[in-house]
Amino acid sequence: MELAVFALFALLALASALVVVTHRNPVYSTMSLVITLVSLAVLFVLLGAPFIAALQVLIYTGAILVLFLFVIMLLNIGREETGPSSKLSKVPALAAALIFGGMVALFSWRAFRDDALAPLTEEFVSLKALAGALFDRYLLVFELVGLLLLVAVIAATVLARRPRPGEMEPLEPRPEGEAGNAPHRETAP
Amino acid sequence: MTVPVSWYLLLAAALFAIGAAGALTRRNGITIFLSIELMLNSANLTLVAYSRLLEQHTGQLVVFFVLAVAAAEAAVGLALFIAVYRHRRTIDLNRINLLRW
Numbered sequence A: 001m002e003l004a005v006f007a008l009f010a011l012l013a014l015a016s017a018l019v020v021v022t023h024r025n026p027v028y029s030t031m032s033l034v035i036t037l038v039s040l041a042v043l044f045v046l047l048g049a050p051f052i053a054a055l056q057v058l059i060y061t062g063a064i065l066v067l068f069l070f071v072i073m074l075l076n077i078g079r080e081e082t083g084p085s086s087k088l089s090k091v092p093a094l095a096a097a098l099i100f101g102g103m104v105a106l107f108s109w110r111a112f113r114d115d116a117l118a119p120l121t122e123e124f125v126s127l128k129a130l131a132g133a134l135f136d137r138y139l140l141v142f143e144l145v146g147l148l149l150l151v152a153v154i155a156a157t158v159l160a161r162r163p164r165p166g167e168m169e170p171l172e173p174r175p176e177g178e179a180g181n182a183p184h185r186e187t188a189p
Numbered sequence B: 001m002t003v004p005v006s007w008y009l010l011l012a013a014a015l016f017a018i019g020a021a022g023a024l025t026r027r028n029g030i031t032i033f034l035s036i037e038l039m040l041n042s043a044n045l046t047l048v049a050y051s052r053l054l055e056q057h058t059g060q061l062v063v064f065f066v067l068a069v070a071a072a073e074a075a076v077g078l079a080l081f082i083a084v085y086r087h088r089r090t091i092d093l094n095r096i097n098l099l100r101w
Helices: A002-022 A026-046 A050-075 A090-108 A127-134 A139-160 B005-025 B029-054 B058-088
Strands: none
Touching: A002 A026, A002 B005, A002 B029, A026 A050, A026 B005, A026 B029, A050 B029, A050 B058, A090 B005, A127 B058, A139 B058, B005 B029, B029 B058
């Protein structure tokens, strides 16, 4: 039973991950990543981490990927304009293969040897121990993460806000010979 | 039958490799961002799997913090994309090359 669930969702995660990196349209990539993340959430449940699975669904698919979709639709980005994008050139393919081999080698250091799992205990799955460690030993990290999120919100607001008039140069290319320290702009081909 | 932890780790390695290949080959900024999210998630799967193997909660707590950092990263990164798009009308990373060597 557990094996069947694992096989189903592992294959689903792999297939949708391939769609994420190969599809030309970012909207489909994002929706495919939703499938990957939900499958991973199921695997988290299998691994005895239901809290992390809930966070995965709530934060990743509920907030982050909705933000992605929002930005894609706000900017109205369609397909990539230039060239064949899904071709896997040699260097990235080699890098991916090296990463995969390296990770397998690293994992075999420990996990492949003592593979036998103790059955899940009530104590491990329960939120109590997790929350105890989070608000005791890692309280400082918790507070710092809150600060990080605050800074990120401020930074995102500043970066994405509509510029005041005169603050940024207009979008149209400037006429030649206009003075000013405008940043270098490439002319569109 | 319980699934051995090594299978989860193999799945995580495969997902990470797919994400890395995507981040290296794609040109659309959003898609590269999505590939990076994929790599972050495969790392999360590794952490949870090891947390299960070693019967410790620390791995799950690290995943918690990774989620928060990923949220911050997505917010700032997408705001950067919006700002760049206002200037250049594209987020094709081959055409946003001012800061490349």
